[in-house]
Every structure is written in C-alpha cells, then in structure tokens.
Amino acid sequence: MKCTPPRPHTGLAALLACAVCLAAAAQSPVELNNAGTDAYNRGDFPRAIALLEKALAQAEDSPVVRRNLCNAYQSQANDLAKANDFKNAVRHAESAINVDPSNASPLVQAGSYYLRLDDVNTAIARLEAAITVKPGDLDAHELLGQAYYRDNDLSSARAQWDYVLGMDPKRPGLAERYEKAFREESVESDFGNWNSRHFRVSYPPDIPPVVRTRVMTILDRAYVDIGRSLGGVFPPPPIQVILYNAQQFSDATQLGEHVGAVYDGKIRTPLTDPAGNWLSEEEIQRRLTHEYVHVVVRNISGDKAPWWLNEGLAESLSKALDTDAHRRLREMYQNGQNRSLGELEPPGVNRMAPEPLSRAYLQAHATVDLLWTRYGRGKIISLLQYLSSGTPPEEAFRMVYRKSYAAVEREVAGMYQ
Structure with a gap:
C-alpha cells in the first residue's frame, strides 16, 4: 500500500507578453x-x-x-x-x-x-x-x-x-x-521519537529500549543492503517509520489482521501479535526489510511499478522461498490457482480474500526470483527505470526481457508443474 503523491503544479500564465518597453537603442x-x-x-x-x-x-x-x-x-x-x-x-x-x-x-x-x-x-x-x-x-x-x-x-x-x-x-x-x-x-499522540542518520522512528512508550535499538539496527542494515542490491539507490532522509502494538496498528491503519505491515509513504509495522506477544527478531526484520524495499522501489520508479514486481521484489529481498513455500507453489500451479501477471494489479488484488492474496504474493515472489536468478538484477533495475518514465508495465517488460508476460508465466509454471 502506498500513499498517492501530489499532482504537479501547472498554474502557468496562458500567454507571454510579446514585447518589452526598452530604450530604442537596445x-x-x-x-x-x-x-x-x-x-x-x-x-x-x-x-x-x-x-x-x-x-x-x-x-x-x-x-x-x-x-x-x-x-x-x-x-x-x-x-x-x-x-x-x-x-x-x-x-x-x-x-x-x-x-x-x-x-x-x-x-x-x-x-x-x-x-x-x-x-x-x-x-x-x-x-x-x-x-x-x-x-x-x-x-x-x-x-x-x-x-x-x-x-x-x-x-x-x-x-x-x-x-x-x-x-x-x-x-x-x-x-x-x-x-x-x-x-x-x-x-500516536504520546509516541516518542528516535532519529538515526537515515530514519525517524516513532514508537509507543511501552516499547523497551532494547527492542528500539534492534529495530534501528535492522533499518540501518536494510538501508545499505537493499540500496546496494537495487543499484546503489539510497533515498533521502528522514524516512519515517512508525512502530505499534497490534491493536494500535489496527486502529491507525484500519487494515485486517492478515496485513503484517504497510508502506503508505511511511513504514508502519506492529511489534506484537494480536495476543500481545512480542514478534521474533527474525519476523521484525522480515517485515521492516519488506517495507523498506517498497521505499527504494518508489524512489526509482515513482508509483509506476506493477503490483507483482513491487511485492515480488519486497518478498524476494526480505526472505527466501523455503520448503513449505515451494510445496504451496507446486500445489497452486498443479491446481490451476495461479493468475496472469496482468491480473496481479489493483483493484483486483485489493479485493482478494486472505488466502488468494497469499497465493498472489507467492506467485510474485517466485516470478521475481526467477527473473533475478536467470536474467540478473541488472534487467530488473532497467525495468524499474523504464517504468519510471511512464512506459506501460508489459511494454517495459518486453523492452527489457524481449518476451511477453505470458512467456515468463510459462517459465515459472514449468518449475512447479
């Protein structure tokens, strides 16, 4: 989820003056x-x-x-x-x-x-x-x-x-x-603030200092690692990060429990589960890294990256596909539950129930993994740059990969059918 940027200002004079009253000699x-x-x-x-x-x-x-x-x-x-x-x-x-x-x-x-x-x-x-x-x-x-x-x-x-x-x-x-x-x-009225060189973190008063320190370490590491992975892109500070408990996250964002974190112009994540238990450091790192990838993608391509690429990159760079994920992918492709990449776009994905949405994330993850490992990160970076110029997603994809969405969909399906 990403917040909508403001429209460019275009209030210009309709016509220019056609003459200047200057001395005749000039x-x-x-x-x-x-x-x-x-x-x-x-x-x-x-x-x-x-x-x-x-x-x-x-x-x-x-x-x-x-x-x-x-x-x-x-x-x-x-x-x-x-x-x-x-x-x-x-x-x-x-x-x-x-x-x-x-x-x-x-x-x-x-x-x-x-x-x-x-x-x-x-x-x-x-x-x-x-x-x-x-x-x-x-x-x-x-x-x-x-x-x-x-x-x-x-x-x-x-x-x-x-x-x-x-x-x-x-x-x-x-x-x-x-x-x-x-x-x-x-x-967030009683939240505290903690600044690093790149991030401004807001947090509720009951978050222990050791957890805040851990969060800052994760963010600073993501800033370097993701920036390097995506071609040396380092967004300007301050990057806003808001930490919550699960109830506060729900109250502030009005998102369902299946949403683990969100980037809407600010990184927002809960640090507890709905029962009030602290999330593991591994899970906090996954969520923060995932959302930070969205920050970098937006910095490269504005809001032009298609959902499958944006979420696929965030998934791929924040966690590896494990044994269970590969099993679910095989089941999904064998049962014909995969979708075309063109379908993995708003408003369709925004209306998906949690289980189909989870499959969409898996498919996006597998697609980006294949593109990254088989064709290299350079092409993905080129794709993001083409998208930034306003080139339609599949047209940009054809320009970079010399193939259609359907062709890469078949490549991914071939790995799991």
Missing part, C-alpha cells in the same frame, strides 16, 4: 524576448529558455523578460514532470524561482516535485515560502499539509488541511486524508 533584448515568446507559444520551451536567458543578460531590470523566462522554465519543468523526470524538473523550477522570486507559482511547483523526490525538508521550505509570498494559496496549503504529514507532523498537517477544507470543502480526496491523519494522531 533592440537586441526586444528581439530576443520576442523570439523567445514565439518559441514558447510553439511549445519549444528549451529554445525559449535559451533566447530569454540572453534577453535577461542584456535587460536584467525588465520584469517582463523575467516573468517570460520564469514561465518558460516552469513549462519545461512541467513537461519533464509529465515524463517522470523530477530531478531535472525541479532544477528548472528552481531556475524559475531564482529569476522571479516574488512569484509563488514556481515555489509551489518546486515543492510538489521535491515531495515526489522524497526530499520532504526542502519541500516544506519551498511551500512555506510560497505561502509567505502568496498567503491563502490553496494548492500551497494543501501540499504543505502533505509535506508536514510526510514529516509525521500530524497536527501541522491537519491545520493546513483544515484551512483548505474551510475554503473548499469538496477538495478531491482531502477530507479522507484529513480523517486518516486525525485517526493516526489519536493513536
């Missing part, structure tokens, strides 16, 4: 501005940027050239964001901020991109600045609430969202997020 900036405007209106934003940068170099005090160049930077950033290239998108948004610092629009745009890059602290700084420049901007307040929520500052998140809902009660999906934050805050 014709070059006028010509450059007008040529840049023409390029902008054709949708050639890189060309517009190049021309308008030259115009600004000769007419630094022109507010029209500055606003035109700001809009060109923002439009190019928006195109890059649509292609899921948020690193370059945020670079152009920052350029827009630098050239027109009194404009709130690029600050909001940059804040949304930093959230997509999981750089929560910088997102907060940009969005707070946007509200200083333009108090009451609902997009800025909503995104700042999301940034505070990602930073686990639930009361500040609710304050931002409360304001937005007061102004626009029908804001899509916001009332549900507000209620979720309220529910979590009611459970």
Whole structure:
C-alpha cells in the first residue's frame, strides 16, 4: 500500500507578453524576448529558455523578460514532470524561482516535485515560502499539509488541511486524508521519537529500549543492503517509520489482521501479535526489510511499478522461498490457482480474500526470483527505470526481457508443474 503523491503544479500564465518597453537603442533584448515568446507559444520551451536567458543578460531590470523566462522554465519543468523526470524538473523550477522570486507559482511547483523526490525538508521550505509570498494559496496549503504529514507532523498537517477544507470543502480526496491523519494522531499522540542518520522512528512508550535499538539496527542494515542490491539507490532522509502494538496498528491503519505491515509513504509495522506477544527478531526484520524495499522501489520508479514486481521484489529481498513455500507453489500451479501477471494489479488484488492474496504474493515472489536468478538484477533495475518514465508495465517488460508476460508465466509454471 502506498500513499498517492501530489499532482504537479501547472498554474502557468496562458500567454507571454510579446514585447518589452526598452530604450530604442537596445533592440537586441526586444528581439530576443520576442523570439523567445514565439518559441514558447510553439511549445519549444528549451529554445525559449535559451533566447530569454540572453534577453535577461542584456535587460536584467525588465520584469517582463523575467516573468517570460520564469514561465518558460516552469513549462519545461512541467513537461519533464509529465515524463517522470523530477530531478531535472525541479532544477528548472528552481531556475524559475531564482529569476522571479516574488512569484509563488514556481515555489509551489518546486515543492510538489521535491515531495515526489522524497526530499520532504526542502519541500516544506519551498511551500512555506510560497505561502509567505502568496498567503491563502490553496494548492500551497494543501501540499504543505502533505509535506508536514510526510514529516509525521500530524497536527501541522491537519491545520493546513483544515484551512483548505474551510475554503473548499469538496477538495478531491482531502477530507479522507484529513480523517486518516486525525485517526493516526489519536493513536500516536504520546509516541516518542528516535532519529538515526537515515530514519525517524516513532514508537509507543511501552516499547523497551532494547527492542528500539534492534529495530534501528535492522533499518540501518536494510538501508545499505537493499540500496546496494537495487543499484546503489539510497533515498533521502528522514524516512519515517512508525512502530505499534497490534491493536494500535489496527486502529491507525484500519487494515485486517492478515496485513503484517504497510508502506503508505511511511513504514508502519506492529511489534506484537494480536495476543500481545512480542514478534521474533527474525519476523521484525522480515517485515521492516519488506517495507523498506517498497521505499527504494518508489524512489526509482515513482508509483509506476506493477503490483507483482513491487511485492515480488519486497518478498524476494526480505526472505527466501523455503520448503513449505515451494510445496504451496507446486500445489497452486498443479491446481490451476495461479493468475496472469496482468491480473496481479489493483483493484483486483485489493479485493482478494486472505488466502488468494497469499497465493498472489507467492506467485510474485517466485516470478521475481526467477527473473533475478536467470536474467540478473541488472534487467530488473532497467525495468524499474523504464517504468519510471511512464512506459506501460508489459511494454517495459518486453523492452527489457524481449518476451511477453505470458512467456515468463510459462517459465515459472514449468518449475512447479
């Protein structure tokens, strides 16, 4: 389960000014501005940027050239964001901020991109600045609430969202997020916090220090091991982790007992079973590692990885298929209970009962194991990178593996039938 990231900000001026009132002797900036405007209106934003940068170099005090160049930077950033290239998108948004610092629009745009890059602290700084420049901007307040929520500052998140809902009660999906934050805050209000270099861990007061230390050791090890396994990817801190007992986990997430942990933008896991017994260190490690894999996959591919790949990687990198798992896989394939990879996607998997869902996890695990061992981790990393660009899952799979979903489904089935 993963939380939904915010949409890119696209509130750009519809048209650019077509002329600049400059002294008659300074014709070059006028010509450059007008040529840049023409390029902008054709949708050639890189060309517009190049021309308008030259115009600004000769007419630094022109507010029209500055606003035109700001809009060109923002439009190019928006195109890059649509292609899921948020690193370059945020670079152009920052350029827009630098050239027109009194404009709130690029600050909001940059804040949304930093959230997509999981750089929560910088997102907060940009969005707070946007509200200083333009108090009451609902997009800025909503995104700042999301940034505070990602930073686990639930009361500040609710304050931002409360304001937005007061102004626009029908804001899509916001009332549900507000209620979720309220529910979590009611459970976590007396939780303590413990920071490491990469993680910020919140925990209830009755968790012994030795257990907290063990959790931090597991997380720090996962940060290194999973990051290396998936091509040297190390998400920016702080990565939020919330620890619960079983009842608190149920109250905060409203998930069934068959769900052992979840990543919804934060790693959430109980440390006890429903009877109140502490989980074994091995089980805690499995759950935390599983959810941390989701953090890294999201960092590589955004929310574009198909369910079977996301969960298959999390299973494969957090535990090995044991004898019992191989037995269950043989039974599943021999009884025709396996599914096509295309079926292992929401909303179908979200509606599965616990037993069919358990089989889906097994099938995903076996599929990723085969891809990893037979074709190498490099192809899986390439697949995640293709997915990050917005390529549809099976098309990306064909590009990397030169075969269809059906072909690899037959390969996996052949191992267990």
